Amino acid sequence: MAKTGVVLLNMGGPDSLEAIQPFLYNLFSDHDIIEIPRLIQKPVAYLISKTRAKSTRKYYELMGGKSPQKEQTLEQAKELQKALGDKYKVVVAMRYWHPFTEEALNELFKDDIDKIILLPLYPQYSRTTTGSSFNEFYRVFKKFNKNIPVIEIKSYFDYPTYIQALVENIKENLPDYKNYYFLFSAHSLPEKVIKEGDPYQLQVMKTVKLVMKHFPENEYNLAYQSKIGPVKWLEPFTDKEIERVAKEGIKNLAVIPISFVSEHSETLYELDIQYGNLAKEVGIENYVRIPTLQTSKTFIKALKELVENVKG
Known part of the structure; x- marks a missing residue:
């Protein structure tokens, strides 16, 4: 039986001290966030990421050597999967570090998927966050040549x-x-x-x-x-x-x-x-x-309702 794919979209963070510079390079290469002329954006992003990686390293050393965002987002996906059940398949697509969108879609299409719901973990919409994640999704999705509907949940700031x-x-x-x-x-x-x-x-x-x-x-x-x-x-x-x-x-x-x-x-x-x-x-x-919501039961319930209330 075909399932509905749910793609949880988040920014991602370095999962080791070695990942800081490539993570920052990916971030500063994103034209949706930083509007450097496209011809020079990647070289400039490389220079900025090399410089900032040195100063940023101390933050991550104090945080235990990495960002916990990947683990926490995967945990949110796991709880949402439990709440939604077998008719859905939930995957995580990070914007600037693993698991990237391509990795998420490779995992998603191991199953028979008949539609995809994009669910950002940014409650408030901005073109620099949700917009950028949507744009990246469509760039990657084209490569898979799948003729299935994609439904966007743009925001839920007042849900x-x-x-x-x-x-x-x-x-x-x-x-x-x-x-x-x-x-x-x-x-x-x-x-x-x-x-x-x-x-x-x-x-x-x-x-x-x-x-x-x-x-x-x-x-x-x-x-x-x-x-x-x-x-x-x-x-x-x-x-x-x-x-x-x-x-x-x-x-x-x-x-x-x-x-x-x-x-x-x-x-x-x-x-x-x-x-x-x-x-x-x-x-x-x-x-x-106050801690972030992470896997709060009521937050997972909110995500579940948003997915189940999607029209189409």
Whole structure:
């Protein structure tokens, strides 16, 4: 019996210290993220990746020598497969490191597949994340010469079960949440991308508003992290917000990663180590970083519902 293929799309991360430079090369070679003229993009990506690999290596050494994103995404796929059952086949396609899209489709087509659902692990849509993963999927999919329908789940930033998963996750990891200021942290983007019509910022803001309906007594704000390069990016930046709330006398701060569903350098190094140390320096007494959703039962339930509700 033919199955429905479900392709979980994620960014990927280096699975060893040796993988850092090739991972960064793949990232900076992506024209959907960095618009370097195509003729020189790959040589420039090589130079940037060689330079940044040296400075980035220390992050990964502090994280145990690799990003845990691959294992956590594979675990999400395994739990989703269990939830969906035998009528579906779930595979993982990473954008910048193994398992790449081609590896995912080779695995998928070991079975008889009659349609494919693309399910990004980016809840909020951006052309730089979901858009780039979709583009890569279609480039690779052409090579397989399969005449089967492909259905895209573009985003689920306001999907009720996803919001429920976020709310439960905060309450489970912060029982005394009423005593905390909430600082939501999302990956930043160049302002130029937003001005060109990318919906990411509005979708992140909507996710935060929907979550905060469940925490009416808490003060909160949304900030952005992980800026690279000299151009103007979405602000305020997370580190500057930590400094601001400390000046205003906040002693209990919960930082909530809102655009990530698994752990990687932006959470484990930037939020936990870099900003955790900053919080201590500026007088925050209790700094709590809420974990990403990973295999939360309610998050897996949300993914299952999204797949089963697909039309076509």
